[in-house]
Amino acid sequence: MSEGTRKKFMFVNRTAPYGTVYALESLEVVLIGAAFEQDVSLAFLDDGVYQLTKGQDTKGLEVKNFSPTFRALEDYDVTKLYVEKEALEARGLTEADLVVPVQVVSAGRMAEIMEAQDVVLSF
Amino acid sequence: MKFGILVNEGPYQHQAGDSAYLFCKAALAKGHEIHRVFFYHDGVNSASRLAEPPQDDRNIVVRWSKLAADHGIDLVVCVAAALRRGIKDENLAPGFRISGLGQLVESGIQADRLVVFGD
Numbered sequence: 424m425s426e427g428t429r430k431k432f433m434f435v436n437r438t439a440p441y442g443t444v445y446a447l448e449s450l451e452v453v454l455i456g457a458a459f460e461q462d463v464s465l466a467f468l469d470d471g472v473y474q475l476t477k478g479q480d481t482k483g484l485e486v487k488n489f490s491p492t493f494r495a496l497e498d499y500d501v502t503k504l505y506v507e508k509e510a511l512e513a514r515g516l517t518e519a520d521l522v523v524p525v526q527v528v529s530a531g532r533m534a535e536i537m538e539a540q541d542v543v544l545s546f
Numbered sequence: 547m548k549f550g551i552l553v554n555e556g557p558y559q560h561q562a563g564d565s566a567y568l569f570c571k572a573a574l575a576k577g578h579e580i581h582r583v584f585f586y587h588d589g590v591n592s593a594s595r596l597a598e599p600p601q602d603d604r605n606i607v608v609r610w611s612k613l614a615a616d617h618g619i620d621l622v623v624c625v626a627a628a629l630r631r632g633i634k635d636e637n638l639a640p641g642f643r644i645s646g647l648g649q650l651v652e653s654g655i656q657a658d659r660l661v662v663f664g665d
Contacts, residue, residue: 428655443555448587448627455647461655465629542654544552545662 430541436471437474437545440490441481446474447489454492457499464503464540465496466533467525472510475521493523507533520544548579550657552650554664556588557606558599563592566663574617581657582620583610584650585642587664590628593621595639607639614641618630622649 434453438445456463467475474490479486496502504525511517511527518527528536537543551570555562570580585592597607614621621642623633628644635644654660 430655432651432654444587451626452586452647456651456654459648459651459655462650523645542660543662544654544660545552545664 429460429462431464431539432456432542432544433464433466433537433540435466435468435537435543435545436474437469439470440479441473441484441486444469447487449544450489450492452546453496453501453546454499457496457501463499463501464505464536465501466537467504467506468510468533469507470510470514472506472514472516475504475506475523475525476516477520477522490522496523503546505536507532547573547657547658548581549573550581550650550653550660552590552653552660552664553582553583553585553589554587554607554662554663557592558603559588560665562663562665563589563606564604566661567606567613569661569663570613571620580617580619582622582649582653584653585621585623586627586647586650588631589664590623590631590633593623593633593642594637596616596637609610611639611641624650 434449440446478489479490501527506525506527508527508529548630551566553563553566557563592606599605623642625644625646
């Protein structure tokens, strides 16, 4: 594969935004992937859907609130954000609770989207 | 087949790094190529030459260094994750190098498969 190759990269986010470093460091790779002009998409499953919720306040935790970064993804041409319907519903959330526009898809549809990727990075 | 490897968990705390190492050994034994092993999150602690595990335990750091020496494998530690955790050139074990996340993305582009070891 040459340097100019464009592959389909999917970043799978399964963990809550705080508590572990996975979410923050995943987002850092997303930005690099976009800078390499790859076809980047993001999937949010399980507690990963909390990464996108509005009104995050991390003052008491003394860690950085990185949720505004999701709003900047559009500037990097990262616009494919898939959220698993079942994960949202299980947590009493709807699309209106999220900081950015997303595509809400069923677990079955999510599996099909993953199947179509070249590289899947799970955090 | 050409594999890229991503290690997301710390040594001794989690099996992911052990599994990644054993996967590399098995893949090489079968004639496959390991394009690069990229260490991220707490995985960067696998590169500290200051680690001194007990004599009766495996030495995870030395094991990676030997694999790199024997097979010419590129062991790359994420600079941002490393600096957060105090991993620097001065305490880097042989065979490892510190570089950016671009090396991970490049591995995903160039390898036939990128295999992630983590939780």
